[in-house]
Amino acid sequence: MAVARGSVAGVLALAKLRELDVTWRLLRAEHADVVAGLLGAHLGGETRRMPAEDLVELLDADFDALRGQGFDLPRSATAYVTEWRTGGFLLRRPAEDSRGETLELSPEALTAIRTLGSLAEPRSSVTESRLASIAAQVHRLAIEVDPDVERRVTALRAERDELDARIARLQAGEVDAPDPDRVAEGIRDVLQQAQEMPTDFGRVRARFETLNRDLRERIVQADDSDRHVLDEVFRGVDVITDSDEGRSFAAFTALVLDPAVGAALEEDLDLLVASPGGSGLTASERRFLSRFLGTLRDHGREVQSVVTTFARGLRRYVQTQEFQREQALRRLVQETLALGIDAARSTKPYRETGVELPLSSLTVRSAGAVALFHPGELDASAPIVDRPPTPVDLAALRAIARETEVDWEELRGAVAAVLAHRGSASVADVIAARPATQGVASVAGLVTLASETDAEATGEEDVTWRGLDAVERRARIPRLVFHEVPG
Structure with a gap:
């Protein structure tokens, strides 16, 4: 009965392993050949980690080629990458030099890919070099753990004598060429372990x-x-x-x-x-x-x-x-x-409590659902109509300019006309003699012109003008005096 209980325990342990182990899950996956072949080629060699978008792009091209060979791969590369990541075949990590993420094979997936690779290209596991390596390692460990000091010393002296003999043969010119097949066998054993x-x-x-x-x-x-x-x-x-x-x-x-x-x-x-x-x-x-x-x-x-x-x-x-x-x-x-x-x-778990918990109004959507604007889809089917040129109305253009620009020429002319009859005049004097045709813009323009002539303020004065809406307005401004016409 002890043997039976041990056998049942072993089966139960393997059954649990079959459900939880990622290596076993990959080996019995529906597309195990696709997973192992593609991921092994892209992430199992010198490249161990790759940006997620680069891997998806490579897999898209691989899937197109495999579908041409008769493989049933109905979903997109992004969907399969998500499935493989959820299954534990791929590990996702944040990229160090960007805001994206990288993907790499999990250790269990690497083990499964190595197992399938050994089935595709079987190598002899019982080789002379491997047995010699095991024997040499066992011998070294045996020397280290041997409690008899004399035996340890004898074994070490034997190794020393053998090395001295090999050195003497080499110095005497006796060089034994190693068997290339044995060397190749040892190199491949080292390569497999590496x-x-x-x-x-x-x-x-x-x-x-x-x-x-x-x-x-x-x-x-x-x-x-x-x-x-x-x-x-x-x-x-x-x-x-x-x-x-x-x-x-x-x-x-x-x-x-x-x-x-x-x-x-x-x-x-x-x-x-x-x-x-x-x-x-x-x-x-x-x-x-x-x-x-x-x-x-x-x-x-x-x-x-x-x-x-x-x-x-x-x-x-x-x-x-x-x-x-x-x-x-x-x-x-x-x-x-x-x-x-x-x-x-x-209390039953489905009984209504009368308490309402408002949910967040944030709508979470995938970035893949965002549709980019395509300029080619813009409807430009209406015919283009040519309009005949019309003559320019200079008066209308002048009116538009006066609404948006200060008429500096008019203001300089007003200052020159006032100074022609008197030696000096303040801003209020100019406005009293020549009304502000542009309203507050004329007042601000005269103040600006007076400032450009380095006129110094000698107190304050009241200015009265009638705006474009015919409403009379008043303001107190610095008293700036013109002694010459501003340039």
């Missing part, structure tokens, strides 16, 4: 995101007897950085960013690619190996930036006491639920 590294980075980033969310939930749910995380953050400890995942990733990043390690790794990769065994590599495989260390550094810096951002955000979340508002909201929600449970014993 291609899995970006997936591991994606899992690390997802793990840090989950850890950040869990820590915030613990802070909100913490009571007076469980405030360990809160106290740690208040003391300035980066809980995320000091977690097991944070310490492991920090050690890995330090190793990758070590200049000595990086230089040695790049030199070794260049030797492998240039060796006879590397001649069978494709151009994409050569490019991947040549950029491998740079890719690791880029992913490492990206994840390190995410860790730092999460740690700072968590500290700011606590220090600004934002968590207290969420704690208060959580208590209110719990109290409301408790009251609802009590009320459910005597």
Whole structure:
């Protein structure tokens, strides 16, 4: 019966995994071949992240080509991208250099694409180089954990003697050319493991995101007897950085960013690619190996930036006491639920309460529903009628100009006529002798002309004029005296 219970438990665990695991969901999706083929080509190679609009544009062209090959893809690329994002195949993140968003494959989707890729291009998993690598690693671990010091010393001396013998043979000119097939086999094993590294980075980033969310939930749910995380953050400890995942990733990043390690790794990769065994590599495989260390550094810096951002955000979340508002909201929600449970014993949930809650009047619409104006749709079918030219009425033009412009020539003529009979005259004197034909515009024009002659104000005076509506008006203005006709 124990075996039966274990078998049933295993089936139940797999059934739960089938419903929740994104990798399994992609493998049994209706268009799994389309998802894996297109997303793997656009986001599974050297390009790991792309603006959403660029990916949609590429997929539109791919869908047109696939429909021509008989694939049933009735919806648009935008609809499929939304479905794949909801299904967990794509991750959406805000773009760093714009207001848009970027899309990238989730770690689970990358795993599924790798699995399907291994089915399409099967490779032998039992190779001599892989077995030799496993044996060498097991041997090194066995030496490190062996409690017998004498055996450890003997094993290390044997390794040293073997290295000395190889050095002596090389110095004597005995150079054994490696088998190109074995070298190629080892390179492909290394390549296969290296291609899995970006997936591991994606899992690390997802793990840090989950850890950040869990820590915030613990802070909100913490009571007076469980405030360990809160106290740690208040003391300035980066809980995320000091977690097991944070310490492991920090050690890995330090190793990758070590200049000595990086230089040695790049030199070794260049030797492998240039060796006879590397001649069978494709151009994409050569490019991947040549950029491998740079890719690791880029992913490492990206994840390190995410860790730092999460740690700072968590500290700011606590220090600004934002968590207290969420704690208060959580208590209110719990109290409301408790009251609802009590009320459910005597009140039906569909009973009318008589309380009206006005909803927001904001209408949320998709940006895709906005229709752009098309100038070509403007109705210009009415014929254009040519009007014969008419003679210009100079009197009418002059009248229009006087309504909009000050008649400076008329004002200068009025000043000249008054000064011809007297040595000086103020603005009021000019208006009294020559009426203001433009109303207040004539008064303002005379004041402007007097100011241009550097006339100084010698007190104030009253000015009376009759406006264009024949109504008499009066104003008090500075007394400005003309001694000459303004130019």
